[in-house]
Each structure stands twice: as C-alpha cells, then as structure tokens.
Amino acid sequence: xxxxxxxxxxxxxxxxxSMTLLCAQDMNHEYMYWYRQDPGMGLRLIHYSVxxxxxxxxxxxxxxxxxxxxxxxxxxxxxxxxxxxxxxYFCASSYGQFSPYEQYFGPGTRLTVT
Amino acid sequence: SQQGEEDPQAxxxxxxxxxxxNCSYKTSINNLQxxxxxxxxxxxxxxxxxxxxxxxxxxxxxxxxxxxxxxxxLLITASRAADTASYFCxxxxxGGTSYGKLTFGQGTILTVHP
Numbered sequence: 062x063x064x065x066x067x068x069x070x071x072x073x074x075x076x077x078x079s080m081t082l083l084c085a086q087d088m089n090h091e092y093m094y095w096y097r098q099d100p101g102m103g104l105r106l107i108h109y110s111v112x113x114x115x116x117x118x119x120x121x122x123x124x125x126x127x128x129x130x131x132x133x134x135x136x137x138x139x140x141x142x143x144x145x146x147x148x149x150y151f152c153a154s155s156y157g158q159f160s161p162y163e164q165y166f167g168p169g170t171r172l173t174v175t
Numbered sequence: 176s177q178q179g180e181e182d183p184q185a186x187x188x189x190x191x192x193x194x195x196x197n198c199s200y201k202t203s204i205n206n207l208q209x210x211x212x213x214x215x216x217x218x219x220x221x222x223x224x225x226x227x228x229x230x231x232x233x234x235x236x237x238x239x240x241x242x243x244x245x246x247x248x249l250l251i252t253a254s255r256a257a258d259t260a261s262y263f264c265x266x267x268x269x270g271g272t273s274y275g276k277l278t279f280g281q282g283t284i285l286t287v288h289p
Contacts, residue, residue, distance in 0.1 A: 065217075092275055103263055103279030104218070111274050119276065151217055155275050161206045161225065162267060162275025166217035 062087050065167035067152050073173045074142045082137040082170050084152030091157030093135040094119070094164065095127060097148040104151060110135055111157060142174045181264060181280040189288050194251040196283040198264030199244075205267045207240055207247050208277065212261045221249075221262075226269065254287045261285070 065086045074080055084093065091112050096104035106119030110129040124146060126138045135154075139146060149171050153164040182197045198207070206225045210218040224231045224240045224247065231238045237250040251258055261284050265277040 094276070096279075101281065103265075103281045104277075105279070106276055109274065109276060117274075120278075153218075157275065161208075161223055162273075162277075163208065163220045163223055164218075164275065164277065166210075166219070168217045169215075 064088065065152055065154055065165050067167040067170050069170060071171050073175065075175055076143060078142050079138070079140050080142065082150055084135045084167055085133055086154040087133065088154065088165065090154035092155045092162065093129065094153045095135065095137045096151045096153065097121065098151060099148050107137065144174050146172065147174045148172060181283045183283060185284045187286045187288065188254060190254060190256055192254055194254050194285055196249045196262050198247045198280055200266045201245065203269040205269045205273060208265045209238060209249050210263045210265060212263065218263065256287050256289045259285060259287045
C-alpha cells in the first residue's frame with residue numbers, strides 16, 4: 062500500500078495564480094484532512110472531510126477551497142495565491158468510523174508564493 | 176489558536192539518555208496523541224492515550240496524561256541518534272463529535288548526539 066500520497070511535492074507560484082493540490086489514500090479511510098505547517102509552528106487545520114461529497118471548514122479556511130468527489134481523493138485549491146499562503150501543506154486520513162482517530166500523513170507539498 | 180503548548184522547544188541529549196517532553200492543553204479532550212516528524216517529512220503517529228487513561232507504554236515510549244492539570248508527557252528511554260526529530264502533541268477535543276479534528280502544539284525539536 063502506498064498510504065497517503067500528495068502531488069506535487071514542490072511548487073512555486075506567483076501572487077494571483079491558482080493551483081490544486083491532490084491528496085490520495087489507498088486505505089479506504091472515511092475522513093481526510095488538509096493542514097498547513099509554518100516555520101516553528103505545529104499544524105493548523107484548513108479543511109476536512111468526513112466522507113465522499115462532504116467538506117467542512119477547519120481553523121484557517123480562508124483563501125482555500127476543497128473537494129472530495131471520490132472517497133480516495135481530497136483536493137485543496139488556491140484560487141488566487143498570496144504570499145501568506147507560502148507554507149508546507151500536509152494531507153492526512155483516518156478510519157473515521159470508530160474513535161479514536163489516529164491520522165496517517167502524506168509527505169507534504171512545499172509551496173512558495175512570490 | 177494552538178491548543179497544545181510544548182516544553183521544551185528544543186532538547187539536546189546524548190545517545191543512551193532519556194528524553195522527556197511535556198505538553199499542556201486548554202480544554203477538555205477525548206484523547207491526546209503524539210506524533211514524530213523527521214526533517215522534511217510527514218508526521219508519523221507514535222502513541223495515543225485516551226482521556227480516561229493515565230499512562231501508556233509502547234516500546235521505548237511512555238506517555239502520561241493528567242487531565243486535572245491538562246498536561247501530558249512523552250518519555251523516550253535509551254534514546255538513539257535515529258530518534259532525532261520534532262515531536263508534536265495533538266489533542267482531539269471533547270464535546271460532541273469531533274470528527275477526529277486534531278489541534279497540534281508547536282513541537283519539541285529533539286537532537287540525540289551519537
């Protein structure tokens with residue numbers, strides 16, 4: 062099993078450009094999450110999904126949109142990138158049906174917005 | 176806002192010594208989890224302790240939880256150079272269905288010298 066994969070691994074954007082980050086998991090997990098990690102800080106939740114076709118806002122959702130059209134994929138979109146969105150983005154998934162919820166993380170996408 | 180506060184921010188020890196990291200949080204929790212992050216990589220789940228548990232062991236790891244003080248500690252015994260990483264505590268908040276949303280501390284950077 063590949064676990065949780067993320068594409069791309071690195072990306073540089075100019076201010077105002079848009080992009081989509083893709084997260085895929087092959088563990089049949091119900092729940093999926095997008096986090097961002099900034100230097101010297103822990104992870105902050107952007108959006109999450111509790112099942113195919115559902116999404117919800119996390120702690121820092123502004124400037125991001127998400128979609129979960131298929132159970133195994135969770136997409137994070139930036140419609141108009143800003144320098145403040147320079148960060149490392151992590152996707153995670155969990156079984157979701159039974160508490161507690163151990164999360165499995167992808168390797169991250171390093172995004173720089175100039 | 177960050178739920179967890181970790182202490183110390185950085186810890187440097189010699190191989191074979193024990194490493195202790197502390198985490199404090201602000202609100203009631205369902206469970207508390209510890210994750211490890213190697214430089215430039217995703218997070219890896221280490222151990223989970225439920226709110227009704229006081230101590231848990233997994234190999235060289237020992238976690239304690241004191242809900243009255245809203246604090247937890249992670250002890251790594253007989254540390255190895257390979258334990259060098261950042262360690263994060265994460266809380267799954269109580270009160271209704273949390274959907275496994277985690278709130279992370281800012282992490283402790285552990286360096287183990289050979």
